[in-house]
Amino acid sequence: MMGMALLASAALGGCARQSYVALADDPGGQGGVALGEAGQRLLETPGQGMAIGGAERPFAVNELRRKADFAAALAAQPALPERFVLPIEATGGLGSAAEQTLERILLAARRRDYPVVTVIGHTDTLGQRAANEQVGLRRAQGVAELLRKRGLEAMELRVESHGERNLLVATPDATAEPRNRRVEVLVR
Incomplete structure (x- = not known):
């Protein structure tokens, strides 16, 4: 299935209620859904619908009806994950905007019923790979502890290190790059 199809019970043809599929909006314009054993019935245009189990042809479903x-x-649908970045200063501490970012992280977690928070530490390519893995882990643990102290309530709190993997700015080995020294927090 290339597009996203939606399924609902809807009134088709008078008072009878029958289930139908509708093709949701497809920003890329590449979607489509084949229905039936041989895929003989096809929805190709966002806003098209077709009865399930019926022999009807596709029909138009206006936006108001689709919404209802x-x-x-x-x-x-679950909320999309939110991503926050906390830069690390040359001294190893958090940047000046960290206070506001920590509050935004806490707010994002409070908006979810069962938040899962992942804290990931990153480094630049200075130093040995194994040492950078440990530095990234200490950074992530420090931010996780700050969040706990400020009242983070999460179903799960994961702490990871990517060390010098997943650089924000690609650099050769043994290169100081301040933008790569960061802690990312994902709230799902």
Whole structure:
């Protein structure tokens, strides 16, 4: 299936209620859904719908109807992950904007029913790879501890180090790059 299809019960043809599939908006314009054993029925255009189990041809489903029919399903989708970056200064401490970022992280976690928070430490390429892995882990542990002290309530709090892997700015080995010294926090 190339596009995203939605399923709902909707009134088709009068008062009878019947389930149908509708092709959701596809910003890339590459979507489509084949229905049936041989894929003989096809939805190709966002806003098209087709009865399930019926022999009908695709029909137009206006935006207002799609919103009404699929509101519950769309509301049940989990919120997208939020990503925050805390730069590390040359002294090894957090940057001046860290206070505001920590508050935004806590707020993001409070908005979720069962937050999973992942704290990932990063380094530049100065030093040995194994040592950088440990430096990244200490950075992540420090931020995780700050979040705990400020009242973070999470279903799960993961602490990881990527060390000098996953550089923000690609550099050769043994290169100081301040933008690579950071802690990322993902809230899901």
